[in-house]
Amino acid sequence: MHSTASEHADTAVAAGTDADRIPLSATADNGLKIVIVGGFGVGKTTMVRSVSEIRPLNTEETMTRAGLGVDDPTGVEGKTTTTVAFDFGRISINDSAVLYLFGAPGQERFWFLWDRLFSGTLGAVVLVDTRRLDDSWYAIDRLEAHGMPFIVAHNDFGGERHTLEQIREALDLSPDVPLISCDARDRESSKAVLIALVDHLYALSVQASSSGRQSVPGQESVSVPETAERAS
Amino acid sequence: MKRLGPDDDPDRLYTVTGGRSRSADDRTLDLVTLIVSECDPTPGMQSEHARILAMCRRPMAVVEVSAELRMPVSVVRILLCDLLDLGQVTARHPRTPDTAQLPAADLLKEVLDALHRL
Numbered sequence: 580m581h582s583t584a585s586e587h588a589d590t591a592v593a594a595g596t597d598a599d600r601i602p603l604s605a606t607a608d609n610g611l612k613i614v615i616v617g618g619f620g621v622g623k624t625t626m627v628r629s630v631s632e633i634r635p636l637n638t639e640e641t642m643t644r645a646g647l648g649v650d651d652p653t654g655v656e657g658k659t660t661t662t663v664a665f666d667f668g669r670i671s672i673n674d675s676a677v678l679y680l681f682g683a684p685g686q687e688r689f690w691f692l693w694d695r696l697f698s699g700t701l702g703a704v705v706l707v708d709t710r711r712l713d714d715s716w717y718a719i720d721r722l723e724a725h726g727m728p729f730i731v732a733h734n735d736f737g738g739e740r741h742t743l744e745q746i747r748e749a750l751d752l753s754p755d756v757p758l759i760s761c762d763a764r765d766r767e768s769s770k771a772v773l774i775a776l777v778d779h780l781y782a783l784s785v786q787a788s789s790s791g792r793q794s795v796p797g798q799e800s801v802s803v804p805e806t807a808e809r810a811s
Numbered sequence: 812m813k814r815l816g817p818d819d820d821p822d823r824l825y826t827v828t829g830g831r832s833r834s835a836d837d838r839t840l841d842l843v844t845l846i847v848s849e850c851d852p853t854p855g856m857q858s859e860h861a862r863i864l865a866m867c868r869r870p871m872a873v874v875e876v877s878a879e880l881r882m883p884v885s886v887v888r889i890l891l892c893d894l895l896d897l898g899q900v901t902a903r904h905p906r907t908p909d910t911a912q913l914p915a916a917d918l919l920k921e922v923l924d925a926l927h928r929l
């Protein structure tokens with residue numbers, strides 16, 4: 580059943596045509612990022628659409644492999660240009676903060692641009708489809724390597740049933756990483772995913788400040804020793 | 812609509828960016844840095860500059876400008892740096908730490924509250 584963006588669609592309709600934008604508050608001054616990453620067709624755009632106050636927009640970033648840090652948008656011959664397309668939506672938080680939600684494919688060239696695009700990201704959602712779990716391993720690996728806090732959301736496309744425990748095991752997921760099920764088409768369900776992520780970040784942040792450290796693996800609500808191993 | 816990208820006529824991108832690859836400070840323009848116009852477009856101005864000034868009367872993130880102009884983020888950063896240099900736009904940079912640090916708990920609390928209200 581589709582219950583996507585029912586109430587909030589009003590705002591978009593009121594704003595007029597597709598081309599019209601809902602402007603941000605004039606006082607907006609703090610952009611925040613959350614990234615939804617996953618394999619092809621796993622529901623990234625659908626999730627962004629379900630919670631965004633604007634129709635999802637898309638764009639791309641290009642970078643030449645030849646000289647790291649030297650972009651050459653003129654596409655001069657002899658250089659390999661990496662292009663990553665991604666889409667995004669927006670949620671206004673208050674007069675100052677505005678959250679941008681990015682949907683991005685987790686393939687290799689995306690990670691090449693991660694630092695350039697997504698440094699400063701609050702946290703990430705890895706969206707997984709149990710029919711194609713392999714797509715998720717790489718993303719989970721990279722996020723861990725980047726020290727980026729994340730949760731895993733299982734987008735249920737039907738088919739064979741799996742318990743969360745089975746999925747956790749199949750993904751070799753550390754017990755301190757939250758794992759939930761969702762339906763990306765459903766607004767409430769997608770909201771719950773974002774709330775689960777920010778809850779997780781909040782717990783990490785409180786824990787880090789109380790222990791005087793900046794970044795701590797582990798979640799407050801789960802009594803896992805700090806030394807909990809990430810299976811490799 | 813066709814997006815202006817690396818496969819397009821190089822002359823076109825060359826014209827848009829004035830042939831420069833990047834200026835020193837475009838590194839600091841994050842995807843979610845909010846751009847605000849400080850003046851109105853004037854006749855004779857490069858059309859991309861004029862469009863940016865028109866669309867940033869209210870704050871608009873770099874990535875939204877990129878989507879709206881249908882140009883890659885790297886090209887838009889260069890255009891924005893021109894306008895920043897001329898004082899025609901200002902940039903409101905994100906206040907989150909950009910290393911592997913966690914953001915402040917009170918900011919996360921605000922985000923949580925807003926998500927619950929959605």
Ligand SMILES: Nc1nc2c(ncn2[C@@H]2O[C@H](COP(=O)(O)OP(=O)(O)OP(=O)(O)O)[C@@H](O)[C@H]2O)c(=O)[nH]1
Nearest residue numbers: 618619620621622623624625734735736762763764
């Ligand atoms: N059954 C089911 N279908 C879904 C769900 N989420 C998305 N879909 C459908 O799956 C298809 C792909 O969803 P998208 O949101 O386009 O996936 P994506 O990850 O953005 O895909 P790419 O950008 O092409 O990689 C669409 O037809 C959605 O309607 C879900 O939770 N359950």
Ligand SMILES: [Mg+2]
Nearest residue numbers: 623624666682
């Ligand atoms: Mg998509």
